[in-house]
Amino acid sequence: MNVDGVKNGIVLDHIKAGESMNIYQLLQLDKLDCCVAIIQNVKSEKYGKKDIIKIDTELEVDLDALGYIDNHITVNVVENGELARKLHLELPETLTSVIQCKNPRCITSVEQEIVHKFKLVNKEKKTYRCVYCDAEYK
Amino acid sequence: MENVRNLINITDLTLDEIDHLIEVADDIVANPTDYQDICRHKKLATLFFEPSTRTRLSFEAAMLELGGSVLGFSEAKSSSAAKGESVSDTVRTVGCYADIIAMRHPKEGAPIVAAQKTVVPIINGGDGGHFHPTQTLTDLLTIKRRKGRLNNLVVGLCGDLQFGRTVHSLIEAMLRYENVEFVLISPNELRVPEYIKEKMNEVGVKWTETTSLEEALPKLDILYMTRVQRERFFNQEDYIRLKDSYILDLAKLKLAKEDLSIMHPLPRVNEISVEVDDDPRADYFFQALCGKHVRMALILFLLGIK
Secondary structure, three states: OOOOOOOOEEEEEEEEOOOHHHHHHHOOHHHOOOOEEEEEEEEEOOOEEEEEEEEOOOOOOOHHHHHHHOOOOEEEEEEOOEEEEEEEOOOOOEEEOOOOOOOOOEHHHOOOOOOOEEEEEEOOOOEEEEOOOOOEOO | OOOOOOEOOHHHOOHHHHHHHHHHHHHHHHOHHHOOOOOOOOEEEEEEOOOOOHHHHHHHHHHHHOOOEEEEEOOHHHOHHHHOOOHHHHHHHHOOOOOEEEEEEOOEOHHHHHHOOOOOOEEEEEEOOOOOHHHHHHHHHHHHHHHOOOOOEEEEEEOOOOOOHHHHHHHHHHOOOOOEEEEEEOOHHHOOOHHHHHHHHHHOOOEEEEOOHHHHHHHOOEEEEOOOOHHHOOOHHHHHHHOOOOOEOHHHHOOOOOOOEEEOOOOOOOOEOHHHHHOOOEOHHHHHHHHHHHHHHHHHHHHOOO
8 A cells, every 4th residue: 555755744653553543633633734644554563563644744743742642652754755853752741731630629620721731650650640639640 | 930939738848947837836935026026017818718717717816926917718609719710810819919828729739720820929728638738737846846756656547538638748748757657547438549658658658557446546656536528528428427437535545655646637526535635645726726836937938037
């Protein structure tokens, strides 16, 4: 199957197989006015199977959000048809406006304008706690 | 706003700062006239979106004894919160009228939001089941005055340890002192939240959980009783089932050390029998007095006075 290469844009590689649609929605790629290709179940030496997303425009990707979802994803920045930069993701120390606190006792549950913010408290377990109420995000 | 100090969680204060507050609190008792006009022309706003007797009145008494003035409200329905005003807007407005704000709110994290919206110091007077740092300062001062130390203690915490914000703050504070052991006495449904256990494990402090007050009593230096709080339950049936889990009376106290200190953040319902009040180990009303002294010291500290 052939999918055109990206001229100036971003290729998200090593996405866990089956996760590409979630990332598509999280990054709101449906709102872009450019070609976006989602390629699923690509053979991968590292993971067996993987997904890839190609975005044919220069775009500021929320690396924190992406790192939270899957820090194995590689972000390839393409300029003039050439690979300009390869970014490896890490679990972000803080997450802003990515996930929502579900604690009904949290101030964010009643005041809509407050930005939901979480801090990483355990890297191995990937545990995040709300900065307002300390509730763990599950 | 960077230079403004707030007190949201007890860990906002260093151990040296807590020592300083304890020293000032003792100096206030020793030299009251030195402090009686020290906050003249300063105003404390008490914003209590949730009812309270002790915390609000002790803040107000503290500011009045320092020669300052107080303004504020004692329940959400007597403020614009009843009209749907946000915490942010309320605090931003009150910050124009007062030099320092003490607030209580039923929602956890409300004082953090408040502190982001004003340039006057915010004191957390309790946010839901989360933190209650000025109660913790009160507790630390009480323990220091009664035991002469804040280390080498076995501290029993009994009752509602899940929603009991005073318990969470006290554990966080005492984790920083050497050789403090915690005995957590509660029904299985009201155990200490996981994040508090994680913190205890991180520090490597010794802690045990039990459902039996009688079993725990003989080894304790401090017994910190708490009320099962009706307002923290969404389900009233659970509240009724758990509310009488632990009642301390003179018969149970026979199992305790002679120099045990019995503490309670108050108000109590029936978890400490009235007959215990005259026992020399009952320190909960003394604790209320300590609360005023330490809040006086805190107001001075946050206002940068002396």
